[in-house]
Amino acid sequence: MQNQVPRRRVAVYGMGGTIAMAGVGGVVPSLSAAQLLDAVPGLADTGIDIEVNDFRRLPGASLGFADLTALAVDIDKRLASGDVDGIVVTQGTDTIEETSYLLDLFHTAPQPVVVTGAMRNPTLAGADGPANLLAAVQTAAHPGSRDHGVLVVLADEIHAARHVRKTHATSGHTFQSPNTGPLGHLVEGNPHFLSRLPAARATLDLTALHTDPRVALVTVVFGDDGALVHDLAAWADGLVVAAFGVGHVPQGLVPVLSELAEHIPVVLASRAGSGPGLSSTYGFPGSESDLLEQGLIRAGFLDPLKSRILLWSLLATGHDGGSIAEVFRRAGAYGQG
Missing domain, CATH: 3.40.50.40 (Rossmann fold)
Structure with missing residues (x-):
């Protein structure tokens, strides 16, 4: 009898943001993380098991240090259990360059934490949320993503949280790493890392907060x-x-x-x-x-x-x-x- 390869498992934390917005006359965060995942074509075909956590439902601009430190504590506990291969966080892009770095400073586990969002909300033609979420899940589940710290994945590009910046108010390719370029790209559903950052990075003791x-x-x-x-x-x-x-x-x-x-x-x-x-x-x-x-x-x-x-x-x-x-x-x- 052949040994079966264990299915990869990813926990998705929904924080709100454009990726979760809907409405008439001005969209607001209203979709759950489960609803976001249900709208992703091809996700079921990846063979990745998904665990869902509706952690917050706020615009990116309204997140604060208390929200992110609580998220960091919860992620730390979830990763310590050892039964997930990675974490995905969905949130508003307004503050991803800050929140992802805050998570990175307190992330010491080998499993990847991947932050993603959307520039076009689900009510618009060409909404990018489903593609970004699929890429983020695929990156978080992949063994090659381990030991990179916190990653930011949008538009099929993989960036290090400590270098990425939002550079355009509306473009789908707004996230760039000006000093280093992206760490890699999603190619046919698989993350390909073209460069590695130096192993040493600043991390802090979460319990000392x-x-x-x-x-x-x-x-x-x-x-x-x-x-x-x-x-x-x-x-x-x-x-x-x-x-x-x-x-x-x-x-x-x-x-x-x-x-x-x-x-x-x-x-x-x-x-x-x-x-x-x-x-x-x-x-x-x-x-x-x-x-x-x-x-x-x-x-x-x-x-x-x-x-x-x-x-x-x-x-x-x-x-x-x-x-x-x-x-x-x-x-x-x-x-x-």
Whole structure:
């Protein structure tokens, strides 16, 4: 008698978003995860067993840290049971670049967690939700997807959560990884990984979550007088500065940022959209070297949105200034520089 290959098993967590929206006169999240799966052509033919969990039913813009940390805890417990090969999370695309990275920071199990969504809701011609959901399930079930951390799968592309960004308001190909490109693609229903990220990635202890810090993100703009950051330490536990270019601000902002850095961690990121913040190329007041000398923390290749998620996670797990800077060195990919 031949040995039968065990069927792969994937747990799907529905969080809401465009992929689950319907209605007249303005769509709203109304479809369950089970209804989404029922609408996917070819899913039954994959031989993958699906477990469904309606976790939230919210627009992506209305998800918060409490929702995602609760999801991370539930996923961690589900993976620890050992009877699922992977997890799929469906949610609104508005915040996928942030939520997927938050999940990635607290994901230490080998099984893949795959986040997906849709740019066109189910009431529109050419809705992309079914195809994205099928690709996400196929990726989560595949043994080759293990040990990649959290993945984002849309338009048959596989991206690492720590690099992916939403780059277009309406395009179905909005998710891109500007600094690295996609990790792989879905080809005839199978994930093909064309590149691998370095094995070392920043992960944090989920059981250490104990606070809900306030972390501000301020984008520096032309002619900025610093009014938005004055007195920020009175209510914020941390700050991310989305600076010009490789990490520059108007020189008038230097004193206030220097003073803030004495009280709260201040991370210096680039607002450019890709490329790293530097450390020692420029030397004028308000340059990257000047700001780092004032105690700001270099984000490296992390963009401002990812930097805020990492800083929140570090503060929420009890890290202090020195350890925050060390994790940013690893996460920002400049630890060897």
